[in-house]
Amino acid sequence: MALTTAPPQPSQTEQPAPARRRSVLLNKFDLKVSPYLYILPFFVVFAIFGAYPMFRTLYMSFYDWDLANARFDPPVFIGLDNYVRMLDDPYYWNAMRNTFGVFLLATIPQLALALLIAAMLNRPFLRGKTFFRMAILLPNATSVTAVGIIFLTMFKDTGVINWALGLVGIGPIDWHGDGGFWSYWTAVATMVDWRWTGYNALILLAGMLAIPRDLYESAAIDGAGAWRQFWSVTFPMLRPTFLFVSIVSIVGGLQLFTEPVIYTYGYTVRGGDRREVQTLAMYMYENSMVSFNNAGYGAAISWSMFLLIIMASIGNFLLIRRTAR
Amino acid sequence: MSVTKHRVSRVAAVALVSTVALGTAVACGNDGPTDPGAKPEVLVIDTFGDFGYEGLAKEFEQQNGVKVEIRNTAQLGDYTPQLVRYLATGEGAGDVVALEEGIITRFNPGNFVDLRPYVGNIDSEYLEWKFKLGIAPNGKLFGLPTDVGSLGVCYRIDLFQEAGLPTDRDEVSALWPTWEKFIEVGKQYRQATGKALLDSVTTAMGARIVQTGGEIFYTADYQLYKGAPEKENLVAANSKAVKDAWDLAAAMVEGDITAKVATWSPEWTEGFKTGTFAATLCPSWMTGIVEGNSGPENSGKWDIAAVPGGGGNWGGSWLAVPTTTKYPEWAAKLARFLTDAHGQVEAFKEAGPLPTNLEALANPEFQAYTNPYFNNAPTGKIFGETVTKIEPVIYGPRHADVRERAMEPAARLFEQGQLTREQAFDQFLNDVPLQGQY
Known part of the structure; x- marks a missing residue:
């Protein structure tokens, strides 16, 4: 290799043989080991804050674990009982339904809108590009609690949303009741979209900017209009970016927690009096951190979420790869 | 304490909650x-x-x-x-x-x-x-x-005056020796002002369960069930205290005397200022909260009367x-x-x-x-x-959780007309084991 066969420097020729061998060894060491050292910090941090809690949670999920008194009453091993219990726990399936309901209600319009915004920002003769690109990221830079409280006020009985709906003759809607699940889901999905649409648009825009310009030129010469160019050039070339964006959305969406908690007043993690918008993460929290004595069951729910997210991501990957062909 | 401070601490609590939810603590x-x-x-x-x-x-x-x-x-x-x-x-x-x-x-x-x-x-x-x-x-x-x-009822003098009710605390206390009379006053108030007398049925229920006393959600040795762990054997399903509280809630819903705002919600907190309700149940520690929620501008507008139906803790x-x-x-x-x-x-x-x-x-x-x-x-x-007259009642390890996380949500749904009493009571019983087991 180039490094080892490099012509000896004048100073090196003066060195005695062992020293030279040492520097060769050092070079070899540098080549083989250094790369691992460079990435080591990530793995150390991940092992402590990612892997350890994960496997600790797995361990806990096989126990009947009372968090409040575990120091005095040791947890009891119960095998797979926590997982079996999940199967016929109506609140668990309710949380599952809410999680997917809010996820779909939030993610589909969000990605469509993000794609549209990105396409608009990608137009060659747009003035004030940088301003717009920064502006759409602003909601994402706002603290989620602040967003939550503002939206909570907007969705009040006498809030601005009902006022606006009243102008077109609809309403007033009790966003915390009458509409049941749908009213809660819509409100929370709106909150999620407000925060994440801009972020996704920016990532899609980055993907669009990486598409070579000459493809568009050729398409234009072939007589393709803007619409045709978008579907035949932009969209197919954007596939890897789209895959990334949708997987990030799945991971985030299935772990949804803060928005619904704040929307239901932050006081309980019940998600409404009838658990209208209690997500899996909230139900896990209710068992582990509110009831405490169900911490083992909460751990099992965490693992079910983990497996669910992996399955959803793989499914999404296969889906997007197939539409590519 | 001001309203904003309440909000801020709630926000801080939520922020903390979300952070902790991400990384479980290591013992x-x-x-x-x-x-x-x-x-x-x-x-x-x-x-x-x-x-x-x-x-x-x-x-x-x-x-x-x-x-x-x-x-x-x-x-x-x-x-x-x-x-x-x-x-x-x-x-x-x-x-x-x-x-x-x-x-x-x-x-x-x-x-x-x-x-x-x-x-x-x-x-x-x-x-x-x-x-x-x-x-x-x-x-x-x-x-x-x-x-x-110790229990009392906090009420707004100015709103009582507007409704043509007496404002002196002794006269107000004399208005409602019993809960039935209290509901009558609520109806009068509704007729005169179109508004609700009380904030919600849940505050009245909270007072009612301790007035009846005895077993509430747990037996004296802190069991949720009497007998086999089945729904009909729950202490909560059979205790007189719980039944009395639900009867009171039903009477209040029928009389339409509550503002139907959830305790601790922003609407509730604001209601102290805006006067969406004219009275709330005041255990002695509540006076500080009423003052905090109403703010200095409403100083002197609140007063305290006796609670209907006798003392309790x-x-x-x-x-x-x-x-x-x-x-x-x-x-x-x-x-x-x-x-x-x-x-x-x-x-x-x-x-x-x-x-x-x-x-x-x-x-x-x-x-x-x-x-x-x-x-x-x-x-x-x-x-x-x-x-000194307070009789001790039987609480259990998670009395507060059962009340706030099982009984109150169900009672609110009943109050808002989303569930019938039977449906609401059934939801309550379904929630008792999750909230009450320890």
Whole structure:
């Protein structure tokens, strides 16, 4: 290799043989080991804050674990009982339904809108590009609690949303009741979209900017209009970016927690009096951190979420790869 | 305390909750104090709501040169999980912590220091039943009584006047000797103003369950069921206290006398200012919350009348010293300082928690105390008169959770007309095991 066969420097020729061998060894060491050292910090941090809690949670999920008194009453091993219990726990399936309901209600319009915004920002003769690109990221830079409280006020009985709906003759809607699940889901999905649409648009825009310009030129010469160019050039070339964006959305969406908690007043993690918008993460929290004595069951729910997210991501990957062909 | 402060602390609590949800805490051992008598520079005390300790903290510092840091959480519902986390991991708890009656039996007394060596024999200074609840089954004294929640009704003078009702507190008390009469007044108020008299059925139910007393959600030995663990055997399904409370709720819904706002919600908090309701149930500790929510601009507009249907106890706490403290002796000294006769009178004057110390209850300063915010109502006299008559009721380890997380959501759905009484009661019973098991 180039490094080892490099012509000896004048100073090196003066060195005695062992020293030279040492520097060769050092070079070899540098080549083989250094790369691992460079990435080591990530793995150390991940092992402590990612892997350890994960496997600790797995361990806990096989126990009947009372968090409040575990120091005095040791947890009891119960095998797979926590997982079996999940199967016929109506609140668990309710949380599952809410999680997917809010996820779909939030993610589909969000990605469509993000794609549209990105396409608009990608137009060659747009003035004030940088301003717009920064502006759409602003909601994402706002603290989620602040967003939550503002939206909570907007969705009040006498809030601005009902006022606006009243102008077109609809309403007033009790966003915390009458509409049941749908009213809660819509409100929370709106909150999620407000925060994440801009972020996704920016990532899609980055993907669009990486598409070579000459493809568009050729398409234009072939007589393709803007619409045709978008579907035949932009969209197919954007596939890897789209895959990334949708997987990030799945991971985030299935772990949804803060928005619904704040929307239901932050006081309980019940998600409404009838658990209208209690997500899996909230139900896990209710068992582990509110009831405490169900911490083992909460751990099992965490693992079910983990497996669910992996399955959803793989499914999404296969889906997007197939539409590519 | 201002409304914004409430909000901010709630936001902070939510932020904390979300952070903690991401990374579960890792348990660490604590070596315990090397010298139990060592003198600290700062002692930390964890409380919720408003215990009225600001002034006492300064006094303690002046006397002893030990600074007292009060870490207050606005709501018990946010405070409890935090405390459990501290105790479960053996890290982070204050040197002194407050334990509410709904959670005191939830913790293994092993979590707390035996206070007997530090405070000596003080049992006879307090209400007997109250003091006993701070003693573990093995005889260890781990909690010193702070307050009890004697019941009253807070009402808005100006709104009563507008509705053509009497405004004098004795006349108002005479309006409603019973709950039936209270509902009649509610109907009159609705007719005169079109608005609701009471904030919600849940506050009235909270008072009603302790007025009936006896078994509520648990048996005397803290069982959720009598017999086999089936729904129809739940104590909650059969207890008279629970039935009375639901009967009262049904009568109130029929009379349409409530504003249907969920306790602690923003609508509820604002309602104190905007007058969406003219009265709320006031256990003595609630006066501080009413004042905080209504703000200084409504000073003098509130007053306090007697509760319909007789006295009862709702709420009240103890102070305990977690074993994780480095300064057990000084922490015990602080807990004792805050709960002795002088401490309880001062706390009462600052925020309204009603004394449990007999000397404090007999204290002329306490008895003569009038609360300027509540139109100079003689709160010392009003609450003090009923406190010695309070009969203890049976709480269980998770009484507060069952009430707030099972009964109240169901009752609200019934109040709002989303569920019938039968459906709501059924949802309540379905939730009892999840919220009540320990």
